Amino acid sequence: MDIFVQALTYAQENSDIFWKAFGQHLTLSFLALGIAVIVCVPLGILTSRYGTVSKIIINLSGVGRVIPSIAVLLALYPVLGLGEQPALVALTLLALPPILINTDTGLREVDPSTLEAARGMGMTTLQRLWQIELPLALPVIIGGIRTACVEVIASATLATFIGGGGLGDFIVQGLAGNSTKVLLVGVIPVALLALTAEVLLGTLQRLVSPKTSGKLRIA
Amino acid sequence: MKSKTPIGLALSSLFVLSLLLIACGDPTATTPPAATTTAAAATTVAGGAKPKVVVASKDFPESIIIGEMYAAVLEQGGIPVERKMNLGTTAIAQAALVKGDISLYPEYTGTGAGVVLKLANPSNNAKQLFDQVAGEYKKQFNLTWLDVAPYSNRNGVAVTKAVADKYKLKNLSDLAPVAKELRFASNPEFVGDRSAVDGLKSLQKTYSGFDFKEIVQVDIKLRYKALVDGKAEACVAFGSDGELAGYNLVWMEDDKDNFGPYQTGPVVRDDILAAYPNMKSLLNAVSAKLTTEKISALNWQVTGPDKKEAVDVAKAFLKTEGLVK
Numbered sequence: 001m002d003i004f005v006q007a008l009t010y011a012q013e014n015s016d017i018f019w020k021a022f023g024q025h026l027t028l029s030f031l032a033l034g035i036a037v038i039v040c041v042p043l044g045i046l047t048s049r050y051g052t053v054s055k056i057i058i059n060l061s062g063v064g065r066v067i068p069s070i071a072v073l074l075a076l077y078p079v080l081g082l083g084e085q086p087a088l089v090a091l092t093l094l095a096l097p098p099i100l101i102n103t104d105t106g107l108r109e110v111d112p113s114t115l116e117a118a119r120g121m122g123m124t125t126l127q128r129l130w131q132i133e134l135p136l137a138l139p140v141i142i143g144g145i146r147t148a149c150v151e152v153i154a155s156a157t158l159a160t161f162i163g164g165g166g167l168g169d170f171i172v173q174g175l176a177g178n179s180t181k182v183l184l185v186g187v188i189p190v191a192l193l194a195l196t197a198e199v200l201l202g203t204l205q206r207l208v209s210p211k212t213s214g215k216l217r218i219a
Numbered sequence: 220m221k222s223k224t225p226i227g228l229a230l231s232s233l234f235v236l237s238l239l240l241i242a243c244g245d246p247t248a249t250t251p252p253a254a255t256t257t258a259a260a261a262t263t264v265a266g267g268a269k270p271k272v273v274v275a276s277k278d279f280p281e282s283i284i285i286g287e288m289y290a291a292v293l294e295q296g297g298i299p300v301e302r303k304m305n306l307g308t309t310a311i312a313q314a315a316l317v318k319g320d321i322s323l324y325p326e327y328t329g330t331g332a333g334v335v336l337k338l339a340n341p342s343n344n345a346k347q348l349f350d351q352v353a354g355e356y357k358k359q360f361n362l363t364w365l366d367v368a369p370y371s372n373r374n375g376v377a378v379t380k381a382v383a384d385k386y387k388l389k390n391l392s393d394l395a396p397v398a399k400e401l402r403f404a405s406n407p408e409f410v411g412d413r414s415a416v417d418g419l420k421s422l423q424k425t426y427s428g429f430d431f432k433e434i435v436q437v438d439i440k441l442r443y444k445a446l447v448d449g450k451a452e453a454c455v456a457f458g459s460d461g462e463l464a465g466y467n468l469v470w471m472e473d474d475k476d477n478f479g480p481y482q483t484g485p486v487v488r489d490d491i492l493a494a495y496p497n498m499k500s501l502l503n504a505v506s507a508k509l510t511t512e513k514i515s516a517l518n519w520q521v522t523g524p525d526k527k528e529a530v531d532v533a534k535a536f537l538k539t540e541g542l543v544k
């Protein structure tokens with residue numbers, strides 16, 4: 001228990017540095033997530049409509065998840081230099097696949113009979129997308145954002161290696177200086193941030209889930 | 220996510236397969252294990268009851284170069300060794316040494332004092348610091364510090380030539396008031412927990428000032444990259460860094476003697492040292508040859524444009540110095 005008190009004291013004594021790192025971590029994470037959402041939700045809508053091409057795009061993005069973020073970071077820094085930008089690129093790449101895959105899947109899983117009924121009522125393609133498909137797919141899409149968000153918050157700790165700042169600064173300080181308390185100053189807030197994101201987006205996901213349907217409810 | 224299509228499976232397995240092929244095709248990935256196998260085999264043939272000698276190093280070029288030198292002179296002296304270079308941080312190397320997974324590795328007196336022993340008041344005198352550190356290692360861990368090299372890889376600050384000329388900077392006293400105009404690239408240790416003993420906070424206390432405009436914390440190997448890329452104007456420098464000369468940077472003299480000494484020497488397990496009586500003189504011969512100029516030049520061969528392998532640099536040096544044939 002003592003070590004947690006020491007960590008807290010260290011964070012308080014260095015509060016200006018701590019909050020700066022905390023701010024950098026949040027900014028980096030949410031920028032990456034925001035870009036990924038803006039790119040992947042429209043792209044997912046497109047891919048859900050086309051067969052073979054979509055499979056290639058989806059699987060290529062899935063392949064991206066296999067490459068560790070640290071490898072992406074170190075591969076990018078000779079090109080983009082040091083600092084926040086390469087870190088942002090690596091984190092965005094990490095956030096793309098879950099959002100793209102879930103948007104695509106969510107839209108594909110909308111019951112064809114529901115769509116048929118909507119067509120029968122004379123709804124246009126855009127109306128069907130906006131009023132039927134997207135609302136029904138929303139829980140799955142948010143599920144993807146949730147996965148991406150937790151991954152990005154955890155991986156943003158790697159930005160420190162290339163001068164991107166964030167809470168990873170404390171983690172490597174702790175590792176390099178053989179100091180558990182400094183390590184915890186980085187680790188604990190990251191864990192709390194990830195948990196908070198998980199809980200908030202999980203709640204949101206439940207709130208937008210259709211109340212009656214058993215089939216579309218996504219665990 | 221749920222539907223795994225045949226195309227998807229094919230694509231991903233193709234990708235994984237190509238990764239594996241690339242990994243296998245890399246010559247650097249396969250050579251070292253082969254080398255260790257031969258060394259290990261030699262141990263069982265020649266060693267008999269004697270314990271296996273495992274020479275290690277930490278994860279930066281200077282440590283690897285010196286580790287390779289230790290390994291080479293021991294082999295020359297008839298002691299079969301296994302190599303475990305590039306181990307990671309001080310904490311990892313020290314833990315492995317105490318546990319007996321490795322037998323020796325090069326360490327710095329300043330690091331021993333700061334990171335391992337966490338001494339509150341390490342001496343600023345090189346000889347006294349060595350005695351302090353070596354005494355505690357013996358008492359606490361049954362580890363022996365053999366002779367250290369004459370050079371000191373002490374902490375310091377370097378600036379770009381342009382900045383040095385612009386503000387007419389020669390020493391840390393000159394730099395202290397100017398720092399607020401500059402961005403500072405630092406490795407984690409220098410701004411971390413021990414910063415008050417041998418880092419930024421101690422610098423601020425001794426010189427007053429050093430209130431840098433921005434601190435860019437980067438991996439220890441990327442400090443100079445930040446300067447070259449124009450992300451910072453000043454950076455943490457170590458006395459034997461090859462980049463100082465290589466990138467034409469200006470080392471700020473420590474005119475108020477703020478930073479403590481960092482001399483390198485082999486830290487060896489007592490049981491290993493007892494089993495191989497000739498080990499001590501073999502390793503001490505290496506330390507005696509290492510001056511600031513020589514080690515800086517060797518470092519630059521690895522970190523500079525030549526990009527040589529640490530093991531080749533170490534062997535070539537030992538040949539020139541007449542320590543191995």
